[in-house]
Amino acid sequence: MLAGLFFFKNSHLFYNIRSRCSTGWQMHALSRRAAMLIRLQTEITGLQEMKTLYAADEDFTSFWEQCIFGKSSSDYSLRHGFLFKANCLCIPKSSWCQFLIKESHCGSLAAHVGRDRTLTQLQARFYWPHLNRDVSQFVERCPVCQTYKGTSQNTGLCMPLPTPESIWEDLSLDFILGLPRTRTGADSIMVVVDRFSKMDHFFPCKKTFDAVHIAKHLFKEKVSLHGVPRSLTSDRDVKFISHFWRELWKRLHTELNLSSAYHPQTDGQIEVVNRTLGNMLRCFVQDHPKKWEEMLSQDEFAFNSMPNRSTGHCPFNIVYTKMPNHLVDVAVLPKCRSTAVAHAAKQFKNIVDRVHAQLTESNLKYKQQADSHRRFKKFYPGDLVMLRVRREHFPTGTYTKHNPR
Numbered sequence: 474m475l476a477g478l479f480f481f482k483n484s485h486l487f488y489n490i491r492s493r494c495s496t497g498w499q500m501h502a503l504s505r506r507a508a509m510l511i512r513l514q515t516e517i518t519g520l521q522e523m524k525t526l527y528a529a530d531e532d533f534t535s536f537w538e539q540c541i542f543g544k545s546s547s548d549y550s551l552r553h554g555f556l557f558k559a560n561c562l563c564i565p566k567s568s569w570c571q572f573l574i575k576e577s578h579c580g581s582l583a584a585h586v587g588r589d590r591t592l593t594q595l596q597a598r599f600y601w602p603h604l605n606r607d608v609s610q611f612v613e614r615c616p617v618c619q620t621y622k623g624t625s626q627n628t629g630l631c632m633p634l635p636t637p638e639s640i641w642e643d644l645s646l647d648f649i650l651g652l653p654r655t656r657t658g659a660d661s662i663m664v665v666v667d668r669f670s671k672m673d674h675f676f677p678c679k680k681t682f683d684a685v686h687i688a689k690h691l692f693k694e695k696v697s698l699h700g701v702p703r704s705l706t707s708d709r710d711v712k713f714i715s716h717f718w719r720e721l722w723k724r725l726h727t728e729l730n731l732s733s734a735y736h737p738q739t740d741g742q743i744e745v746v747n748r749t750l751g752n753m754l755r756c757f758v759q760d761h762p763k764k765w766e767e768m769l770s771q772d773e774f775a776f777n778s779m780p781n782r783s784t785g786h787c788p789f790n791i792v793y794t795k796m797p798n799h800l801v802d803v804a805v806l807p808k809c810r811s812t813a814v815a816h817a818a819k820q821f822k823n824i825v826d827r828v829h830a831q832l833t834e835s836n837l838k839y840k841q842q843a844d845s846h847r848r849f850k851k852f853y854p855g856d857l858v859m860l861r862v863r864r865e866h867f868p869t870g871t872y873t874k875h876n877p878r
């Protein structure tokens with residue numbers, strides 16, 4: 474259809490195509506190729522009537538009159554009785570507007586392209602004052618797009634967690650799953666991050682661990698060393714929404730933050746840790762992927778010795794006010810009394826203050842950056858919303874890649 478109108482702008486040909494495959498017998502009589510040609514055509518009738526609408530159209534009447542009475546106005550001109558703005562056909566207020574948008578977005582030659590591309594196609598050919606707004610509304614409400622396309626932009630802004638005040642009080646908990654099974658049967662890593670110092674602890678564990686296993690691990694490896702945390706952030710894994718898990722932390726007065734992929738309550742830290750740890754492990758184990766468990770403590774040391782992007786300090790430095798001895802320190806440097814020890818308390822306070830300020834700033838930056846890919850949308854009780862159902866929510870065997878999203 475658009476091709477048809479394109480012709481029409483440049484020639485005397487007015488199309489009156491009315492051969493949409495409406496009748497069954499026609500379909501049978503035609504070859505598949507012919508059927509396709511017909512499918513690609515569009516019924517355009519009543520084009521001549523459009524001319525009669527200009528005179529009474531609130532947007533175009535003055536330009537129309539100017540052209541009729543030969544007062545050539547800025548951009549407007551008459552061709553074959555139709556009003557043009559530059560090279561675009563002016564569309565008076567009528568069902569034509571919706572028809573043209575529909576044809577460009579979901580017509581026979583269209584493929585439900587997004588708002589911008591639909592708009593570009595129309596703007597090259599037609600003009601009416603609220604073209605932009607009309608296209609946005611149409612595409613936003615297109616039921617096919619809503620059902621079959623994943624939205625590229627997440628709804629709901631990032632909700633940054635409050636900046637922690639001190640060391641080992643506010644923790645994030647996550648798992649790296651799907652690793653090669655080691656001799657001890659471990660196939661996952663539990664990652665515990667102190668949100669203040671960014672110090673990480675990695676524990677080998679099993680994918681099948683339930684909330685009780687994880688709690689035992691946490692108490693043995695974490696609480697025994699650093700005390701009971703004030704808050705614990707994790708994703709919404711079934712383990713973390715179980716009654717046992719909630720009840721346990723409630724009794725310890727630890728606040729649980731459950732973050733969701735669609736409404737992340739996070740500072741992005743744990744994702745960075747997981748990615749970096751994955752890369753480090755690959756480098757360490759190289760051709761022996763099942764040996765990752767043996768390398769984990771080495772990884773942890775390396776991790777906590779590196780300056781962190783958000784704090785600007787090494788986690789070791791924040792927690793212990795000094796870096797632990799490295800192999801090179803022990804082997805190469807002579808043992809000498811450090812003057813820093815005398816000022817440890819003062820130094821510690823300085824570091825903690827600096828880290829806190831740095832964290833506040835970097836959390837703000839993270840939120841700004843994350844929100845640039847997201848949009849704020851307020852929903853009210855009773856609103857209808859489309860939910861994207863992920864693969865794991867489909868009954869077994871019913872999911873295919875081409876399912877509605």
Ligand SMILES: [Zn+2]
Nearest residue numbers: 585615617618
């Ligand atoms: Zn669509």
